[in-house]
Amino acid sequence: MALTDTQLERYARHILLREIGGVGQQKLLAAKVLVIGAGGLGAPSLLYLAAAGVGTIGIVDDDVVSLSNLQRQVLFATAEIGRPKVEAAAARLGALNPDVRIETYRTRLTPANAEELIGPYDLVLDGCDNFETRFAANDACVRLGRTLVSGAIGEFDGQIAVFQPQRRDAKGERLPCYRCFVPEPPEGAATCTEQGVVGALAGVIGTWTALEVVKEITGFGESLGGRLVLFDGLSAETRKVRLRRDPECPACGGLP
Numbered sequence: 419m420a421l422t423d424t425q426l427e428r429y430a431r432h433i434l435l436r437e438i439g440g441v442g443q444q445k446l447l448a449a450k451v452l453v454i455g456a457g458g459l460g461a462p463s464l465l466y467l468a469a470a471g472v473g474t475i476g477i478v479d480d481d482v483v484s485l486s487n488l489q490r491q492v493l494f495a496t497a498e499i500g501r502p503k504v505e506a507a508a509a510r511l512g513a514l515n516p517d518v519r520i521e522t523y524r525t526r527l528t529p530a531n532a533e534e535l536i537g538p539y540d541l542v543l544d545g546c547d548n549f550e551t552r553f554a555a556n557d558a559c560v561r562l563g564r565t566l567v568s569g570a571i572g573e574f575d576g577q578i579a580v581f582q583p584q585r586r587d588a589k590g591e592r593l594p595c596y597r598c599f600v601p602e603p604p605e606g607a608a609t610c611t612e613q614g615v616v617g618a619l620a621g622v623i624g625t626w627t628a629l630e631v632v633k634e635i636t637g638f639g640e641s642l643g644g645r646l647v648l649f650d651g652l653s654a655e656t657r658k659v660r661l662r663r664d665p666e667c668p669a670c671g672g673l674p
């Protein structure tokens with residue numbers, strides 16, 4: 419579908435980029451992205467994906483806005499305390515960009531509903547705060563062949579990774595999934611409800627995952643598939659490491 423005059427103006431700074439252009443913008447408008455968690459990471463991710471004109475955005479979150487969220491969850495206002503996050507997010511994103519269709523799921527993603535939730539989407543952005551949801555999202559993405567862009571934060575450290583076991587590298591080897599990297603939930607893993615996190619770090623990592631989503635949709639740049647970026651907010655250093663596929667992985671090991 420051709421871009422309207424309004425869209426040509428709204429997305430002019432994308433269209434000027436050789437790597438995106440009108441064709442890339444049309445791909446963004448046709449894309450369907452499911453965002454898991456409208457928290458610290460989901461808030462900036464959702465704002466940038468909606469601003470970018472990602473045509474359909476699904477949001478999965480079962481929580482309500484609380485006062486202690488507002489230190490980092492920039493999607494929400496003080497007057498919205500107590501309101502379901504998916505509802506507040508949909509209102510804000512709809513006001514930002516009427517081109518975007520917002521679908522809301524006020525629930526937790528679990529092994530029981532993961533495939534049903536992820537099925538209608540092209541790509542999943544996971545910014546949740548617990549391992550149960552991460553594993554459920556990963557396993558469903560493996561089964562459905564969907565790209566999983568994943569962000570995580572704690573205290574001053576952040577991570578970004580892209581999992582695509584449906585893709586192969588130049589040597590013909592499949593790329594790893596999340597479980598190849600983290601086979602089981604670490605013992606006594608803390609969440610940021612327990613450990614604290616500097617608010618702007620959620621902005622850095624949440625925005626970075628949105629950038630990787632835009633790259634995967636439009637195909638520009640170098641995909642982060644099979645790589646992990648580690649960001650240290652104290653030293654401002656980043657490191658990019660290659661993740662290995664585990665042939666015995668319980669999620670993707672069975673893929674031919």
Ligand SMILES: [Zn+2]
Pocket residue numbers: 583594595596597598599664667668669670671
């Ligand atoms: Zn795996």
